[in-house]
Amino acid sequence: MTSYKQRIKKIASEKSPLILANDYDDRRQDLESRTIKNIRELHKYLCAIKLNFHVLLPLGQKQIQKITRLAHDSGLQTIADIKLNDIGNTNNVTVETLWDLGFDAVIVNPMMGPENLGNLIKLSHKNEKGVISLCHMSSPEAKVTYELQVGAKKSPLYHMFLEWATKMHSDGIIVGATFPDIVAFCKKKSGGSLNIYSPGIGTQGGDIQKTISAGSDYLIVGRSILTAKDPVSAARSLYELCKN
Structure with a gap:
């Protein structure tokens, strides 16, 4: 089996x-059926599906495993977006549970500190899973928060998060598409070693x-896909824009 970073790169x-x-x-109570429908109808335009904390909470173990199995069968990677941020033991138990549920990667909050982040990344890589x-x-x-001036040099907080992610060999970082200048800065500063995941497209x-x-x-x-009158058409249009 290959690493998460290799798997998603190949699919993309x-x-x-x-x-x-x-x-x-x-x-609504039909989260499972709506998610399954999305995977079946949209998978050919995607490389992965991400489920946030508030979506995971109402679902049971069997429902989540059914969703992640279908995603894998459909050629997608699965990402748990829970912005994990805790002490080492709690982090480890959490990601091991997520792996049992079928997730390939987890989105974390680096406020846990560089040592906790590094240990979590090492554990994940040992099990061929990813940390974003x-x-x-x-x-x-x-x-308001990510651009707070911190440290002796009084640089933005996200500079420190970028440095930690680079040093700890994270599988990627989250940088909003609404801040393209920061995307460009992070790409250049990391020497291209970090994959950048950008939410905020469209809506x-x-x-x-x-x-x-x-x-x-x-x-x-x-939302640009989920709330569209025709989600398949919306996904296809975005897919075509990626190819241009």
Whole structure:
């Protein structure tokens, strides 16, 4: 078996860098059936599917395993977006549970500290799983926190997160498509060693071609597909933009 980083790269090269953020913002009881439908109808335009914390909580173990199995059978990687941030033992138990549920990678919050982050990445890589670390999110409020001036040099907080992710050999970082200049900075500063995952495409204002040109490797799209009258057509259109 290959590493997560190799697996998603191969799938993206064969299809596209699009990742579906299957993050419905309601509490309807048909999350499982809607997610399964999305995988079956949209998988040929995607390299992965991402499930957020609020989507995972209402689902049971068997439901989640059914979803991740179908995603794998459909040629997709699976990402648990729980922004994990805790002490070492809690982090380890959490990711091991996620792996048992069928997830290939987890999104984490580097506020856990560089040592905890590094240990989590080592454990994940040992099991051929991935860790994607927050660097700068896509919402406007991200400027309030991720651009806080910290340290002796008084540089933005996301600079420190980028340094940790690079040093610890994270499988990638999150940088919002709504901040293409920061995408470009992170790509250059990391020497291209980090894959950049960019949420915020479409509804939040992120532009696919600008984000790719800035250096993003994977594009995370949710509402632009989920709330479209024709999700398949919306996914296909985004897929075509990635190819241009």
